[in-house]
Amino acid sequence: MAEHDDPLGIRSDTSRAGAFADGVFAIVITLLVLDLRPPHVPPGQLLRGLLAQWPSYLAYVTSYLYVAVVWLNHKASLSRIRLMDPFLHWANLGILFTTALLPFPTAVISEVMEAENSQDVRVAVALYALVGVMLCASWVVFFQYLKWHPEFVKEGVGSRFFKGETKRAWAGVALYAAAGVLGYLVAPWIGLVIFLVVPVFYGMTSHGWNTWGRHRRWG
Amino acid sequence: MAEHDDPLGIRSDTSRAGAFADGVFAIVITLLVLDLRPPHVPPGQLLRGLLAQWPSYLAYVTSYLYVAVVWLNHKASLSRIRLMDPFLHWANLGILFTTALLPFPTAVISEVMEAENSQDVRVAVALYALVGVMLCASWVVFFQYLKWHPEFVKEGVGSRFFKGETKRAWAGVALYAAAGVLGYLVAPWIGLVIFLVVPVFYGMTSHGWNTWGRHRRWG
Amino acid sequence: MAEHDDPLGIRSDTSRAGAFADGVFAIVITLLVLDLRPPHVPPGQLLRGLLAQWPSYLAYVTSYLYVAVVWLNHKASLSRIRLMDPFLHWANLGILFTTALLPFPTAVISEVMEAENSQDVRVAVALYALVGVMLCASWVVFFQYLKWHPEFVKEGVGSRFFKGETKRAWAGVALYAAAGVLGYLVAPWIGLVIFLVVPVFYGMTSHGWNTWGRHRRWG
Amino acid sequence: MAEHDDPLGIRSDTSRAGAFADGVFAIVITLLVLDLRPPHVPPGQLLRGLLAQWPSYLAYVTSYLYVAVVWLNHKASLSRIRLMDPFLHWANLGILFTTALLPFPTAVISEVMEAENSQDVRVAVALYALVGVMLCASWVVFFQYLKWHPEFVKEGVGSRFFKGETKRAWAGVALYAAAGVLGYLVAPWIGLVIFLVVPVFYGMTSHGWNTWGRHRRWG
Numbered sequence: 001m002a003e004h005d006d007p008l009g010i011r012s013d014t015s016r017a018g019a020f021a022d023g024v025f026a027i028v029i030t031l032l033v034l035d036l037r038p039p040h041v042p043p044g045q046l047l048r049g050l051l052a053q054w055p056s057y058l059a060y061v062t063s064y065l066y067v068a069v070v071w072l073n074h075k076a077s078l079s080r081i082r083l084m085d086p087f088l089h090w091a092n093l094g095i096l097f098t099t100a101l102l103p104f105p106t107a108v109i110s111e112v113m114e115a116e117n118s119q120d121v122r123v124a125v126a127l128y129a130l131v132g133v134m135l136c137a138s139w140v141v142f143f144q145y146l147k148w149h150p151e152f153v154k155e156g157v158g159s160r161f162f163k164g165e166t167k168r169a170w171a172g173v174a175l176y177a178a179a180g181v182l183g184y185l186v187a188p189w190i191g192l193v194i195f196l197v198v199p200v201f202y203g204m205t206s207h208g209w210n211t212w213g214r215h216r217r218w219g
Numbered sequence: 220m221a222e223h224d225d226p227l228g229i230r231s232d233t234s235r236a237g238a239f240a241d242g243v244f245a246i247v248i249t250l251l252v253l254d255l256r257p258p259h260v261p262p263g264q265l266l267r268g269l270l271a272q273w274p275s276y277l278a279y280v281t282s283y284l285y286v287a288v289v290w291l292n293h294k295a296s297l298s299r300i301r302l303m304d305p306f307l308h309w310a311n312l313g314i315l316f317t318t319a320l321l322p323f324p325t326a327v328i329s330e331v332m333e334a335e336n337s338q339d340v341r342v343a344v345a346l347y348a349l350v351g352v353m354l355c356a357s358w359v360v361f362f363q364y365l366k367w368h369p370e371f372v373k374e375g376v377g378s379r380f381f382k383g384e385t386k387r388a389w390a391g392v393a394l395y396a397a398a399g400v401l402g403y404l405v406a407p408w409i410g411l412v413i414f415l416v417v418p419v420f421y422g423m424t425s426h427g428w429n430t431w432g433r434h435r436r437w438g
Numbered sequence: 439m440a441e442h443d444d445p446l447g448i449r450s451d452t453s454r455a456g457a458f459a460d461g462v463f464a465i466v467i468t469l470l471v472l473d474l475r476p477p478h479v480p481p482g483q484l485l486r487g488l489l490a491q492w493p494s495y496l497a498y499v500t501s502y503l504y505v506a507v508v509w510l511n512h513k514a515s516l517s518r519i520r521l522m523d524p525f526l527h528w529a530n531l532g533i534l535f536t537t538a539l540l541p542f543p544t545a546v547i548s549e550v551m552e553a554e555n556s557q558d559v560r561v562a563v564a565l566y567a568l569v570g571v572m573l574c575a576s577w578v579v580f581f582q583y584l585k586w587h588p589e590f591v592k593e594g595v596g597s598r599f600f601k602g603e604t605k606r607a608w609a610g611v612a613l614y615a616a617a618g619v620l621g622y623l624v625a626p627w628i629g630l631v632i633f634l635v636v637p638v639f640y641g642m643t644s645h646g647w648n649t650w651g652r653h654r655r656w657g
Numbered sequence: 658m659a660e661h662d663d664p665l666g667i668r669s670d671t672s673r674a675g676a677f678a679d680g681v682f683a684i685v686i687t688l689l690v691l692d693l694r695p696p697h698v699p700p701g702q703l704l705r706g707l708l709a710q711w712p713s714y715l716a717y718v719t720s721y722l723y724v725a726v727v728w729l730n731h732k733a734s735l736s737r738i739r740l741m742d743p744f745l746h747w748a749n750l751g752i753l754f755t756t757a758l759l760p761f762p763t764a765v766i767s768e769v770m771e772a773e774n775s776q777d778v779r780v781a782v783a784l785y786a787l788v789g790v791m792l793c794a795s796w797v798v799f800f801q802y803l804k805w806h807p808e809f810v811k812e813g814v815g816s817r818f819f820k821g822e823t824k825r826a827w828a829g830v831a832l833y834a835a836a837g838v839l840g841y842l843v844a845p846w847i848g849l850v851i852f853l854v855v856p857v858f859y860g861m862t863s864h865g866w867n868t869w870g871r872h873r874r875w876g
Binding site: 023026 | 464
């Protein structure tokens with residue numbers, strides 16, 4: 001694009017989109033800890049109370065990992081984007097929307113795990129899976145748009161990059177959908193294991209599906 | 220302005236104003252999710268409890284959309300501003316003040332929607348409308364000042380831009396006032412529909428009233 | 439300072455100090471709204487409940503104004519600083535510490551104002567005044583150090599600037615101390631009026647004691 | 658590293674890592690104040706209620722100091738890093754994870770201090786020590802990796818720097834482990850004193866173990 005088409009840099013402002021996203025991710029990751037509260041137990045029972053809260057700790061670790069991975073992905077993507085049009089800004093805001101939702105199903109799942117009603121656990125697993133599907137779907141929209149509009153991508157980024165990212169995002173949609181269906185219909189622990197595995201999978205491939213091989217070489 | 224008039228860059232510091240605004244918007248957008256809590260229901264009733272909270276979800280989506288639009292507007296405006304004097308900083312702080320208020324009427328409206336007392340719903344709608352009027356009025360002040368002081372605007376920005384923005388802000392004042400009056404005197408749902416429609420209207424015109432035609436061409 | 443004395447820019451890093459401060463101020467200003475909650479009233483009494491919360495609104499406005507002024511002062515000061523040594527960083531962290539405290543006395547004061555026990559109101563006013571004194575005292579330390587160490591100040595900043603700022607900070611210490619003593623011993627409303635007046639005073643002089651005259655000319 | 662090896666700057670992005678960390682630290686430092694609440698006391702007892710909360714104030718000061726020191730360390734380290742690979746990003750996210758945990762043991766410790774059950778106090782001290790050990794251990798990983806990979810460090814940074822930092826981090830692991838063991842088995846106050854002393858120790862050496870002498874010269 002020639003400079004005179006956009007003298008005010010309206011379309012190229014990835015820096016403020018990055019700063020805003022950093023703010024949202026930083027707050028989400030920190031709000032998660034607000035659900036870790038001193039347990040309400042009789043005097044002398046603090047240790048037992050703290051140990052009984054283990055589902056909260058697991059939920060905290062899982063969601064922290066997830067947001068950390070979202071941040072790494074976001075950084076890796078934005079560093080390859082040359083400019084953003086309104087649609088891309090809205091796709092970005094969609095990612096922030098679904099990420100900001102995460103503390104809600106996290107709180108629900110850690111609460112019902114302590115109460116141990118099996119029907120409620122299934123519902124909570126399905127809710128977490130639903131938010132997971134929405135989050136991955138918002139990435140699909142973002143990456144798909146960039147795949148279709150190479151004019152927004154920096155020179156030197158191979159077309160394979162956003163193709164690979166789109167595949168990764170679809171994999172997430174499928175995995176969370178499976179976690180929700182299996183966790184609700186078969187056994188909640190299947191869903192919970194998938195919730196913990198997905199961020200690890202994304203984390204290991206967070207600099208792009210195709211750069212996984214290169215990544216090992218960096219050490 | 221010649222460089223020697225402002226050797227310390229006091230008047231030109233839009234970058235820190237942008238960073239501060241990003242912080243406030245990021246926190247407001249994330250605080251909204253704090254009102255989505257695990258429902259207090261008897262064991263086995265989680266699904267019913269989650270579904271009964273639908274007004275909270277709608278309130279969350281509406282307010283999220285609103286803050287997202289405020290962020291886009293803020294970014295689009297600041298990228299056209301060359302320097303800020305104290306008045307403009309205070310006008311900016313006024314926008315942040317009214318935006319930061321938003322979680323309060325959002326929490327009120329989602330609470331009374333679940334309780335379903337019709338008088339309280341009317342009051343809550345009027346309160347949300349009042350904050351909406353204040354928010355749009357703070358934009359009127361900001362844009363009007365820029366319309367009157369073109370020396371603060373970057374070269375190359377046509378005078379039509381901030382004229383169009385001032386009109387959009389006045390439209391918001393009128394719409395929220397109408398939502399409050401009609402929602403209070405006639406029927407709350409009229410107000411609620413307007414609350415959802417206004418951010419969509421602003422979102423579609425967020426790169427300026429006059430660039431709406433161009434925007435479509437960008438796809 | 440010659441470049442080879444500090445090849446890593448350790449001492450010149452005002453940018454991250456500014457970003458960190460922006461984050462803290464943005465969060466403090468937004469946390470204040472968390473104390474505005476839907477009132478707990480019987481069905482149909484929402485309007486009365488909202489109106490009865492007026493001390494919370496006043497406390498919110500006062501503290502918002504205060505943090506806004508702190509942000510403006512901080513920006514104006516940092517833009518004049520060339521580099522920061524560890525002491526200056528700790529002085530800056532002291533300002534952030536006392537500012538981050540502000541939501542606590544704000545919550546106390548708005549709670550006791552609704553309960554209307556006169557002894558508690560006096561204590562709450564004294565507590566708010568104490569935090570105000572601490573906040574202004576942390577500015578005294580910051581400005582005094584810069585007055586004594588002109589080597590940290592950018593060229594072109596007259597020595598009068600930080601002298602004037604030190605005076606303004608001492609004025610704040612004196613005003614809050616007076617507010618606390620008079621509010622506790624004589625009548626709480628004296629303290630409350632001072633709490634509202636001080637940020638307005640600082641706001642009007644926020645680009646430096648000596649530039650107040652110039653400020654008017656900018657319009 | 659030649660430019661063509663990393664045309665997109667994927668590995669060199671310390672700026673967004675710094676901005677994200679600033680956001681997390683700013684939120685953690687501000688969330689700590691949320692545990693300072695107006696005391697629930699009968700009318701007229703506010704002063705007594707405020708004074709009875711002294712353990713909360715001490716916990717607030719201690720944790721604030723700690724996060725402030727983490728921020729200073731983080732800034733000092735990042736300003737010496739030339740580029741970050743995925744492992745270093747994850748090590749950084751580990752530091753943010755353990756820092757974001759801090760409000761949890763802080764809330765636990767200030768709650769049990771007020772209740773004064775001696776067994777619970779021991780457990781709370783051990784919990785705080787555990788998080789302290791985890792936090793220092795995450796720094797060990799970060800510094801150790803930089804010690805082993807000088808190619809990520811800026812030119813001009815002597816190899817002694819990250820060696821000294823690794824030592825400081827190990828010292829923290831040892832001190833918190835001692836605080837936990839002594840505080841649990843012997844007397845809680847030993848742990849509490851160590852908790853307050855460690856941040857002071859780190860603060861005084863926050864620009865590197867070896868620059869402590871130089872630091873004094875800066876005044």
